[in-house]
Amino acid sequence: MDASRQENITRILDAAERLFRHYGYTKTNVADIARDLGMSPANIYRFFSSKTEIHQALCARMLEASYQQVYEISRLPLSATERLRRYVLAQHKMTVETMLDEQKVHEMVIVAIEREWHVIEKHIDRIDQLLAEIIRDGIEAGEFADQDPEIAARCFDSSVVTLCHPQMAAQCLAKENRPTPGELIDFALRALKK
Amino acid sequence: MDASRQENITRILDAAERLFRHYGYTKTNVADIARDLGMSPANIYRFFSSKTEIHQALCARMLEASYQQVYEISRLPLSATERLRRYVLAQHKMTVETMLDEQKVHEMVIVAIEREWHVIEKHIDRIDQLLAEIIRDGIEAGEFADQDPEIAARCFDSSVVTLCHPQMAAQCLAKENRPTPGELIDFALRALKK
DNA sequence: TGAATGACGTTTTGCGAATTTTGTCAGTCA
DNA sequence: TGACTGACAAAATTCGCAAAACGTCATTCA
Numbered sequence: 001m002d003a004s005r006q007e008n009i010t011r012i013l014d015a016a017e018r019l020f021r022h023y024g025y026t027k028t029n030v031a032d033i034a035r036d037l038g039m040s041p042a043n044i045y046r047f048f049s050s051k052t053e054i055h056q057a058l059c060a061r062m063l064e065a066s067y068q069q070v071y072e073i074s075r076l077p078l079s080a081t082e083r084l085r086r087y088v089l090a091q092h093k094m095t096v097e098t099m100l101d102e103q104k105v106h107e108m109v110i111v112a113i114e115r116e117w118h119v120i121e122k123h124i125d126r127i128d129q130l131l132a133e134i135i136r137d138g139i140e141a142g143e144f145a146d147q148d149p150e151i152a153a154r155c156f157d158s159s160v161v162t163l164c165h166p167q168m169a170a171q172c173l174a175k176e177n178r179p180t181p182g183e184l185i186d187f188a189l190r191a192l193k194k
Numbered sequence: 195m196d197a198s199r200q201e202n203i204t205r206i207l208d209a210a211e212r213l214f215r216h217y218g219y220t221k222t223n224v225a226d227i228a229r230d231l232g233m234s235p236a237n238i239y240r241f242f243s244s245k246t247e248i249h250q251a252l253c254a255r256m257l258e259a260s261y262q263q264v265y266e267i268s269r270l271p272l273s274a275t276e277r278l279r280r281y282v283l284a285q286h287k288m289t290v291e292t293m294l295d296e297q298k299v300h301e302m303v304i305v306a307i308e309r310e311w312h313v314i315e316k317h318i319d320r321i322d323q324l325l326a327e328i329i330r331d332g333i334e335a336g337e338f339a340d341q342d343p344e345i346a347a348r349c350f351d352s353s354v355v356t357l358c359h360p361q362m363a364a365q366c367l368a369k370e371n372r373p374t375p376g377e378l379i380d381f382a383l384r385a386l387k388k
Numbered sequence: 389t390g391a392a393t394g395a396c397g398t399t400t401t402g403c404g405a406a407t408t409t410t411g412t413c414a415g416t417c418a
Numbered sequence: 419t420g421a422c423t424g425a426c427a428a429a430a431t432t433c434g435c436a437a438a439a440c441g442t443c444a445t446t447c448a
Contacts, residue, residue: 030411031409039422039423040422040424041411042411042412042413042423043423050410050411113365121369125371151377152381154377155373155377158353158372158373159353159378161356161362165362168362177315177322178348179352183348184349184352184353187352187353187385188349190385191384191385220401223438224441225439233393234393236393236441236443237391237392240391244441245440245441
């Protein structure tokens with residue numbers, strides 16, 4: 001049956017997420033996850049072909065939540081400028097809070113960045129699509145100069161990478177000689193304007 | 195005597211640079227450097243208090259060369275826009291070529307980023323000062339909007355970080371969904387314009 | 389007298405053995 | 419018959435110790 005299969009997958013991911021958050025990604029092995037669910041390690045492999053695949057699925061699930069957040073911001077009844085500003089601030093807050101405060105989550109992210117390029121790339125693509133739509137709105141509303149929304153979205157994203165990329169954010173957080181989030185966002189927004 | 199002391203320091207750095215480039219930073223020990231110069235390991239410590247200090251000094255020397263390159267660009271008889279464009283392209287080229295092609299240099303850079311924050315921060319400050327001057331020129335010439343040149347320089351730098359930061363450049367190089375250097379530079383320059 | 393060194397204590401690294409973990413598969417049980 | 423497991427091979431990780439590298443200092447030598 002397919003629904004019960006999905007059920008199992010969700011249960012495994014829930015258990016994995018809880019254990020990874022509590023003990024860390026490397027300290028948790030699939031035997032731990034199996035024990036937590038009262039099943040044998042071998043059984044886990046009927047649903048995920050490797051521990052890495054569990055990590056990837058979990059990663060995708062978390063990124064999906066992040067995407068939802070951005071999606072909601074993108075639909076707010078606000079100017080394109082304001083929506084972009086809120087997007088970056090939300091991402092920055094998310095990055096700083098969950099990546100740096102929670103040591104265990106940070107480990108998962110680092111491993112993810114090192115290894116699971118595909119899930120992350122797909123996420124970036126989807127986010128950039130949303131950004132492109134907002135920018136398209138802005139162009140139509142006369143807020144922004146006429147330009148290719150896809151390229152503009154990529155450039156905008158790259159410009160604020162120091163605020164949203166976990167590694168960069170970690171490196172820049174304590175530095176004196178860096179622009180404030182507000183300054184950098186205003187700068188990037190100015191590039192879009194007429 | 196102070197001149198001969200300087201002489202020794204330079205010789206040690208020259209030897210260290212050659213050996214680091216050839217064998218890698220971690221594979222080279224201070225005994226290797228000493229042997230190469232026909233002196234005892236202990237003697238090295240009259241000039242540098244640790245292997246790390248040698249690495250830092252070497253780092254500073256290389257960054258100084260990079261600074262010189264930027265300095266020359268900043269004095270070229272070109273528009274501010276064009277000088278900034280050349281600055282980023284030069285940095286990008288440098289980063290890609292020396293950091294990624296030469297594996298051994300890459301190792302030194304990674305160790306440097308992980309440990310020797312101070313030298314690197316100082317370098318960024320100096321570069322940003324040059325950029326601020328160029329931007330000041332641009333404002334006076336009417337190319338750029340009126341703005342704080344210091345802040346603008348920091349923002350500009352942050353915006354193109356994916357092109358100049360060794361780790362970021364390495365991560366973004368192969369990606370499809372990233373702006374091209376040209377696109378990103380134009381984007382950042384647009385933020386400065388009137 | 390001060391540049392230079394050999395000898396030496398301390399810390400770090402490298403490496404093979406032992407243990408843990410991953411992932412497979414034949415076989416059990418409902 | 420197919421969800422599930424225990425037993426097991428292969429791969430990865432940890433551990434303990436020997437070797438190497440770091441950094442100090444009393445001593446030598448010019």
